[in-house]
Amino acid sequence: MGRTLDTRAHVTRLLQRAGFDADPGAVDEAERAGFEATLDRVLESATDKGAGATPPPELGPLPPRNSKAKEGKAKKGGRAEGQQDEASPAPTPTPSASGKPEKDPVRMAYRQALKEQRERLADWWLDRMVAAERPWAEKRTLLWHNHWATSIQKVKSGAAMLQQNETLRRLGGGDFRTLARAMVVDPALMVWLDADGSSAKAPNENLGRELMELFVLGVGNYTESDVRQAAAALTGWTLDRHEQPWKPRFRPRRHAQGPQTVVGAKADFTAATLVDHLVSLPASHAHVAGRMWGALVSHENAPSKEALARLTSAYGPKRDSTALFRAMFREAAFADADNVLVKQPVEYVVGSLRALGVRPAKLDEKARRQLLGRTLAGLGQVPFAPDSVGGWPAGAAWLTTSAAQVRLQFAQQLVRKADLGDVEDASAAERPDLLARKLGVGAWGDATRGVLRDAAKDPRAVTSAALIAPEHLVLR
DSSP: OOOBOOHHHHHHHHHHHTSSOOOHHHHHHHHHHOHHHHHHHHHSOOOOHHHHTSOOOOOOOOOOSSHHHHHHHHHTTOOOTTHHHHHOOOOOOOBOTTSSBOOOHHHHHHHHHHHHHHHHHHHHHHHHHHHOSSTHHHHHHHHHHHHTOOOHHHHOOHHHHHHHHHHHHHHTTSBHHHHHHHHHTOHHHHHHTTOTTOOSSSOOOHHHHHIIIIIISOTTSSOHHHHHHHHHHTTTEEEETTSSSOEEEEOGGGSOOSOEEETTEEEOOOHHHHHHHHHTSHHHHHHHHHHHHHHHTOSSSOOOHHHHHHHHHHHTTTTBHHHHHHHHHHSGGGGBTTOOEEOOHHHHHHHHHHHHTOOGGGSOHHHHIIIIIHHHHHHTOOTTOOSSTTOOOOGGGGOOHHHHHHHHHHHHHHHHHSOOHHHHHSOTTTHHHHHHHHTTOSOOOHHHHHHHHHHTTSHHHHHHHHHTSGGGSEEO
């Protein structure tokens, strides 16, 4: 154990890790109230006017994917979003006079519509994170999005991704079994892991494998036989794409009948009872606790045996996610000054926007693309598009030379959109400490303070420098 944080640093860490920033006024209030009272307030369910004022976007069905699909749609009286993908492969491009294939205007329109859905979704969620007055619900949803990592790049339906996001938000603070039951038949996850249409004759193992390896049990707690048997238990589910958003449907005739043996239990499993069995195992409790620990306490230092026992005890037979999070924040390791986390790009961008009072929804389209889209794409973390089913990387993986350049451009653009009145009103000598307080930084190191002192005469320059300072890139 390293140095234990004092009360102010302790509540600042809580506000940052259970949210995205540490507003000076909120830190002052939390310091007066104390850590336990602040923790109660952070985790309690309450109306959030800020988040409530950012309703989800209305996403209509996508157009046909290509001309052949459009023709088939007309002949059959119309098809639902996504069905053209299954029924109509892309036609062979027709050569133009120049010898180059002509572009299919219908396919181009489809790609543009899908791109717009991706951007609208990401813009909406980022704006909600910035607007939230009680940001724990959004931070928790981001944690579960990384845990049940699903990408619109393959799903190709904004409505399905939005539906999953709402499921993670609604169920993410309760019984993990309820969340896991919903996720194994979540339309976006089913498409992402090829579970749509998995049948007794041709079971697909992807969902069963990732359910055990990443979502519920962890590596080393199952066998290849368990994967095959779990895949059989998950057969029979398809998607009804005539409805928006898509609906999962169970087809009994496509389900593998008879008992399967999965991780020591033999039963005629359904998707729900398979989840019930897996989440009841001690390995599941430890796995879920361990993944959340890495995101909220320390990516480098795993919980001790004693700490893990306390976490799984709090989680308990009811698999209470909020009780788990509460126990985690109360651990001595959470107050250990050495357990520093590198901010993920979304945390860095949202925290910076909140600190400087810039709402994405109030920016014009061009500014949003430059400030948000390009920044997060350049940093490697775009909401609704994780790199793989394993989620995004963590730790020092975010601290690359190319990322430093992206953050510099972001900082320079952000200060042009922000109201820096308080920085302008402060004297040059006061500005470094003022910015430390605004950004939730306990103290600048000597090197950073020297840089800020040199830039302090220019409010924009000193604020930009503070935004890319090492002390602002981590969750202390």
